[in-house]
Amino acid sequence: MTGLRIPGAAALGIALLLALPLAAVGDYFQHLLVLWLLFALMALSLNIIVGYLGELSFGHAAFFGLGAYASAMLTVHAGLPFWFGLLASAVVAGFFGLVIGYVSLRIKGPQFAILTLGFGAILHSVFINWIDFTNGPLGITKIPPPRIPLLGFEIRDGVPFYYLVLFFLLLSAYLCRALMRSRTGRAFIAVRENDVLATSLGIDVFRTKLLGFVVATMMVGVAGCLYAHYIKVITPGLFTLHYMAPMIIMVIVGGKGTVTGPIVGALVYVVLLEVLRASGSMRMLVFSVLLTLSVIFLPGGLVSLLPKWRGQGGREKAND
Amino acid sequence: MFWDIFLQQVANGLVNGMGYVLIAVGLTLVFGVLRIVNFAHGEFYMLGAFVTFFAIKLLGVPYLAAVLLATIAVAGMGVLANQVLFKPLRREHEFTILMVSLGLSLLLANGGEIVFGADPKYIPSPFADEAVELGPVFLTWQRIIVLVAAAILIGLVYLFIRFTTMGKMMQATAQNRDGAALSGVNIDWVHTYTFALACGLAAVSGALLGPTAVIFPTIGEWAVLKAFIVVVMGGLGSMGGAVAGGLLLGIAEALGANYISIAFKDAIGYGIVVAVLLWRPAGLFVARK
Numbered sequence: 276m277t278g279l280r281i282p283g284a285a286a287l288g289i290a291l292l293l294a295l296p297l298a299a300v301g302d303y304f305q306h307l308l309v310l311w312l313l314f315a316l317m318a319l320s321l322n323i324i325v326g327y328l329g330e331l332s333f334g335h336a337a338f339f340g341l342g343a344y345a346s347a348m349l350t351v352h353a354g355l356p357f358w359f360g361l362l363a364s365a366v367v368a369g370f371f372g373l374v375i376g377y378v379s380l381r382i383k384g385p386q387f388a389i390l391t392l393g394f395g396a397i398l399h400s401v402f403i404n405w406i407d408f409t410n411g412p413l414g415i416t417k418i419p420p421p422r423i424p425l426l427g428f429e430i431r432d433g434v435p436f437y438y439l440v441l442f443f444l445l446l447s448a449y450l451c452r453a454l455m456r457s458r459t460g461r462a463f464i465a466v467r468e469n470d471v472l473a474t475s476l477g478i479d480v481f482r483t484k485l486l487g488f489v490v491a492t493m494m495v496g497v498a499g500c501l502y503a504h505y506i507k508v509i510t511p512g513l514f515t516l517h518y519m520a521p522m523i524i525m526v527i528v529g530g531k532g533t534v535t536g537p538i539v540g541a542l543v544y545v546v547l548l549e550v551l552r553a554s555g556s557m558r559m560l561v562f563s564v565l566l567t568l569s570v571i572f573l574p575g576g577l578v579s580l581l582p583k584w585r586g587q588g589g590r591e592k593a594n595d
Numbered sequence: 596m597f598w599d600i601f602l603q604q605v606a607n608g609l610v611n612g613m614g615y616v617l618i619a620v621g622l623t624l625v626f627g628v629l630r631i632v633n634f635a636h637g638e639f640y641m642l643g644a645f646v647t648f649f650a651i652k653l654l655g656v657p658y659l660a661a662v663l664l665a666t667i668a669v670a671g672m673g674v675l676a677n678q679v680l681f682k683p684l685r686r687e688h689e690f691t692i693l694m695v696s697l698g699l700s701l702l703l704a705n706g707g708e709i710v711f712g713a714d715p716k717y718i719p720s721p722f723a724d725e726a727v728e729l730g731p732v733f734l735t736w737q738r739i740i741v742l743v744a745a746a747i748l749i750g751l752v753y754l755f756i757r758f759t760t761m762g763k764m765m766q767a768t769a770q771n772r773d774g775a776a777l778s779g780v781n782i783d784w785v786h787t788y789t790f791a792l793a794c795g796l797a798a799v800s801g802a803l804l805g806p807t808a809v810i811f812p813t814i815g816e817w818a819v820l821k822a823f824i825v826v827v828m829g830g831l832g833s834m835g836g837a838v839a840g841g842l843l844l845g846i847a848e849a850l851g852a853n854y855i856s857i858a859f860k861d862a863i864g865y866g867i868v869v870a871v872l873l874w875r876p877a878g879l880f881v882a883r884k
Contacts, residue, residue: 331693378869382876384689385632389827390872392820393865400862516816520701527694556713559705567698570691571684 288535292441296434305433311545312440313502317518318525318537319447320494325523326532327455328487329467330383333519334375334391337398338492340513342368342499344402347415347509357421361500368496369489371398376488380481383470399514414510421504432505440501447494448534454490455534463487524562528569530576539577599731604849606729610738612845613745614807617800618818619825619837620749621793627769627832628789630689631681634696636797637819638703641812642669643798644805645711648718658720662802666795673794674787682786700815707812720806741803748799749838752792756834761788769832824868830878839880843867 299305317339324332345367346360379390402409409415421430421439430439454460462483465473470480503509512518521544529540544562551558569576622636643665650661680695722736756762761784767775768785776782801810801818825844829836844864851863871879 329690331690378873382872385626385693385831386827386872386876386878388632388693389823390869393824393869396865397862397869400859404856404858523694523697556705556708559701560709563698563701563705567680567695567702570694570698571680574691 289445292445296437299434302433305437307545307549309432309437309440309505311542312437312444313498313505314521314525314544315538315541316440316444316447316498316501317495317522318529318541319444319451319534320491320498321522322526322531322533322537323451323454323487323491323494325526326536327460327463327467328484330380330484331388331523332391332488332491333388333516334393334395334398335491335495335522336516336518337395337514338368338372339495339499339502339518340402340509340511341371341398342496343503343509343513344409344415344499345496346500347418347503348409350419350504351415351417356424357419357504358424360504361421361497364496364500365493366496368499369493372489372492372496373485376485376492380484380488395514395519399511402511402514409511412511414508414512415503416508418503418507418509420507436505440505443497443501444538447497448538450490450494451534459483459486520559521562524566526576528565528576530578533576533578536576536578543577600853601850602730603732604853605846606732606734607738608846608849609842610734610742610845611849612842613742614800614804614841615821615825615845616749616838616841617741617745617803618797619822619829619841620752620834621796622819622822623826623829623832623834623837624752624765624789624796625793626826627834628765629681629786630772632689632693632696632831633793634693634819635676635699635703635815636793636822637815637817638700638707639669639673639794639797639815640801640818641707641810641815642672642703643801644718644810644814645707645716645801645812646798647802647805648716648810649711651719658718658722658806662799665802666798669798669801670791670795673790673797676794677786677790681790682783700819704813704815707815711812713812715809715811717809718802718805723806735807737803737806741807744799744803748796749834752796753834755792761785765789821864824864826878828868828871828878830880833878833880836878836880840878 295308296305299308321332321335324330324335342364346357346364349355349360349363350357375391375394379387379394382390403412405411420432421436422428423430430436455463462473462478465476465478466480466483473483474480499513502513525540525544526537527540528543529538530536543565547561547565548558551561554561573579618636618640621639622633625631625633625636646665646668647658647661650656650664651658654661654664656664676699680699681692684692684695720737722740725736726733727736727739756765764775764780764785765788767778767780768782772782775785797818801814821844825840826837828844829838829840844867847867848860848864852860855863
């Protein structure tokens with residue numbers, strides 16, 4: 276396993292992603308493409324916790340919100356440039372990830388899920404009630420679009436924004452792949468499958484989990500920042516289960532423990548969201564049926580249907 | 596004056612806490628006996644409240660009869676959910692079962708929104724408007740019923756588990772499923788009974804607590820979160836822990852809302868559970884492993 280050559284299927288996928296905006300005519304489809312990639316980035320980060328570490332974090336949306344608020348507040352209130360906000364969102368989300376992970380990861384299973392839910396709810400309460408600092412439920416508006424330094428070129432919506440998010444998505448996907456091919460990644464899988472055995476092999480379970488948790492929270496912090504600068508309005512709603520449930524659905528339906536799974540899951544989510552828009556409240560019903568069915572009948576998610584892709588993710592799959 | 600307010604808050608906290616206990620006992624039973632972390636538990640609470648509402652509105656039965664009807668109906672729904680979803684998955688990984696229960700929870704909550712409508716509803720109870728004065732403390736009859744009924748029901752569940760044959764079989768299954776099966780315990784029956792009991796209890800709590808506020812199809816989320824805090828605090832699978840955890844949460848929330856800030860009421864509950872889990876990861880009433 277020397278180097279990280281990009282295999283054929285992945286190269287094809289990347290080429291498709293790069294070419295996709297050419298086929299997307301009109302603002303509406305371009306908007307959907309950007310949304311897809313933003314959701315994919317969120318799902319990819321949750322996948323590190325759910326798919327690789329094998330724990331369920333209900334607090335992941337809170338780190339998404341922290342990233343969004345960190346960047347929005349620095350750019351809107353302090354007038355700092357976008358790139359600084361981006362960096363800050365990763366640092367802030369990662370810092371909270373470190374603190375909360377340090378505390379929560381001593382516990383596993385359902386208690387861990389509830390503990391992370393608790394921390395998420397506390398952060399939500401703080402952001403909704405500390406009105407002087409966060410503007411409370413009204414949130415932050417008029418978030419400026421990202422601006423490229425020197426050139427003064429603003430990345431507004433549509434195709435340019437798509438490529439901006441794509442850059443971070445590919446970077447994160449590469450990071451996930453590299454991580455899982457490394458010694459640390461193999462330790463993740465060992466911890467997921469049997470933490471007692473992993474300990475006996477000399478793996479520091481707590482440190483391994485904490486590392487994965489912090490990487491995941493930094494990633495979702497970046498996703499939050501990009502989301503804030505794309506949608507331009509954020510509220511404390513970002514911290515809640517309304518963003519958490521879709522993330523879980525995307526990871527599980529797409530296929531947990533793989534890099535392509537969450538990206539495919541996000542695509543399914545965005546497409547269904549639009550197809551079912553007219554049916555209103557039926558939408559979440561469809562998603563919950565989808566989640567339940569895929570857990571029961573397709574534990575590997577949609578990507579496990581395509582043997583070709585399974586071959587690509589062979590190393591990860593082999594451990595399942 | 597200080598003591599009047601303090602006592603009133605403690606009384607309110609006790610009533611809320613008993614409500615939490617009633618919801619949480621079913622959750623902890625299902626975990627203890629079936630090893631299922633049932634995220635859909637709150638949805639059975641919601642169904643209990645709505646079946647009561649519609650029994651009164653459509654069938655015109657009196658409130659207490661509607662409560663009984665809701666309990667039986669929802670217990671049946673719980674058995675159905677167990678047969679269709681959880682029984683076939685018994686040997687699967689706990690993560691799969693957790694996800695299925697999350698799916699069921701979303702399914703019932705969103706299905707409820709379509710069937711019942713998203714607008715808040717009010718269960719008409721003859722006991723909701725009349726208040727009783729106990730020294731400095733005011734309580735409505737409805738809240739007193741919650742307190743008394745919860746105490747009686749939890750006592751009965753305790754006696755059932757402790758002294759009946761089925762209760763003993765439940766204990767045996769909780770201790771060691773395979774061992775119990777080898778000794779001739781019919782595991783399928785034990786699971787069915789446990790689900791019926793747990794969902795029935797959730798439905799009673801929905802039917803009794805429903806008239807103390809308005810009901811809407813997403814209250815299940817609230818109910819299951821409170822129940823989880825209680826159960827995780829007391830120790831998953833421990834009944835005594837659920838009672839202590841529920842009362843602690845109810846009183847802490849009431850006092851916190853009064854003396855700290857009402858906006859942070861929910862955060863106070865989570866703060867307590869975070870503190871408890873850090874101190875004793877397995878919960879207050881479970882022996883350290």
